[in-house]
Amino acid sequence: MELKKISPEEVTRHTSAKDCWVVIHGKVYDVSQFLSDHPGGEDMLLHASSSGDATQSFEDVGHSSSAKKRMSNYLIGELDGYDPFKAKIIRRKSDAVIAAELQKMSFGIKDYALPLTLLFIAIAAWIFDKKPSPEL
Known part of the structure; x- marks a missing residue:
């Protein structure tokens, strides 16, 4: 099944508590219904949503395999033009x-x-x- 291509501009329009999308590894997830259930709190997801690509933050936390499986419930598409080799990498301070x-x-x-x-x-x-x- 081909995932729907979603433009980065479209993703930026979904950063509120009522309508929250996050991008992780080039996949777009609508986590609006999951905000209140997120173990790290809804602020974590809202921040991830507004940061653009939440891949680094997601990986830094070290989510469990069950959490990663659960993500498929919220998958709505793929970021158009996403290149994992050109994705912005945020390095933690030493x-x-x-x-x-x-x-x-x-x-x-x-x-x-x-x-x-x-x-x-x-x-x-x-x-x-x-x-x-x-x-x-």
Whole structure:
């Protein structure tokens, strides 16, 4: 059986929670009815739908063989012009790159200087603003 050819433009029109298509290995799946049942949550599928080709994300997760078999229930066609050798490959960042990015985001003393200064001024004002209590 020949699968229906679906243009990339047509796929981009189906990225909502009510009408969600994903492309995996050049095959187009209508997962609209599966969104609420997806173990990773519907947001995962919606993101995959809007990303264009969800092949890399799908493979990175490591779906079970039963999950892969279940996909046939949602298959509606084949992406027109799909070439697996020209498909965009998304590479995950290495641990070293992630560590460097986290280090850039970490806070230094200069990030705490203003809040600590304001706290010190507030405490000093509270201490020195105390008026002696009248003695009885």
